[in-house]
Amino acid sequence: MNDDNSSKDIGDRFQLETKYQRGKLPRHFLDRDNKPKLYKDYENPIDVISIPEPDFNNEAKLMEILASRRSRRNYDLQKPLELKVLSTLLWATQGATEKLDTQFGHLFLRTAPSAGALYPIETYLNVRLVAGLEPGIYHFRPHYFDLELLKKGDYSEEFSLAALNQKMVRSAQVTFVWTAVVERSKWKYLQRAYRYIYLDCGHIGQNLYLAAEALQLGCCTIGAIFDEEANKLIDDVDGINETVVYMATVGLFR
Numbered sequence: 001m002n003d004d005n006s007s008k009d010i011g012d013r014f015q016l017e018t019k020y021q022r023g024k025l026p027r028h029f030l031d032r033d034n035k036p037k038l039y040k041d042y043e044n045p046i047d048v049i050s051i052p053e054p055d056f057n058n059e060a061k062l063m064e065i066l067a068s069r070r071s072r073r074n075y076d077l078q079k080p081l082e083l084k085v086l087s088t089l090l091w092a093t094q095g096a097t098e099k100l101d102t103q104f105g106h107l108f109l110r111t112a113p114s115a116g117a118l119y120p121i122e123t124y125l126n127v128r129l130v131a132g133l134e135p136g137i138y139h140f141r142p143h144y145f146d147l148e149l150l151k152k153g154d155y156s157e158e159f160s161l162a163a164l165n166q167k168m169v170r171s172a173q174v175t176f177v178w179t180a181v182v183e184r185s186k187w188k189y190l191q192r193a194y195r196y197i198y199l200d201c202g203h204i205g206q207n208l209y210l211a212a213e214a215l216q217l218g219c220c221t222i223g224a225i226f227d228e229e230a231n232k233l234i235d236d237v238d239g240i241n242e243t244v245v246y247m248a249t250v251g252l253f254r
């Protein structure tokens with residue numbers, strides 16, 4: 001293999017330069033005393049809202065859900081999503097399913113897998129029409145199973161523009177916005193962390209697709225994003241330490 005990658009484009013170089021090769025694994029001291037925090041809490045959210053227990057009584061069969069899942073982009077503009085349904089979707093994507101005691105303190109394992117159990121993905125919601133929740137931008141905390149209200153108001157138009165003007169964001173009852181806190185993964189995996197961050201987020205997205213299908217909701221993930229426009233909509237997301245990686249609309253069928 002030619003070791004000079006400088007003439008290649010950045011994606012090609014990234015793929016080559018983050019390969020694990022026998023005998024050439026990156027040498028790296030894992031600084032256990034400075035493991036980044038796995039959970040994010042805002043200092044001054046406008047409000048903290050507890051959400052209902054998820055609804056586990058769903059008769060849908062996994063194989064049928066897998067067979068019928070589609071990306072669905074047309075939603076009812078008027079009907080609100082029930083808060084319990086939203087809570088079930090949040091649980092499906094990032095719900096804590098087991099608590100472990102580790103040398104670093106408590107660790108919550110979740111519905112979706114994560115490389116090294118480092119959980120770099122944070123979940124934000126743009127709420128347009130959910131019964132019992134005022135429109136706004138919220139941050140989901142899996143460690144408390146609650147929502148922090150960060151900004152009041154309907155930002156569907158702004159998120160739609162940030163998603164290359166995709167119209168479905170304007171009519172979705174709720175849009176999930178996933179960011180990565182890069183240092184959580186880099187602490188262990190260095191530059192290879194970026195591969196794992198995207199894989200982690202893909203798992204979360206698929207969990208949302210499957211849960212939405214089981215609940216007879218429409219869902220469509222979004223990778224086409226003007227990154228900086230989306231980052232700027234969320235407090236304390238600077239595009240470097242924490243950056244938007246993926247979004248997904250959820251809505252009731254029209």
Ligand SMILES: Cc1cc2nc3c(=O)[nH]c(=O)nc-3n(C[C@H](O)[C@H](O)[C@H](O)COP(=O)(O)O)c2cc1C
Binds near residue numbers: 073
């Ligand atoms: C990484 C990724 C990014 C995507 N981005 C978008 C998007 O920006 N807009 C959109 O309408 N669909 C998007 N989709 C959905 C795909 O278009 C869809 O999965 C594909 O057409 C196959 O259709 P299906 O999901 O109904 O099986 C994305 C899917 C993935 C996995």
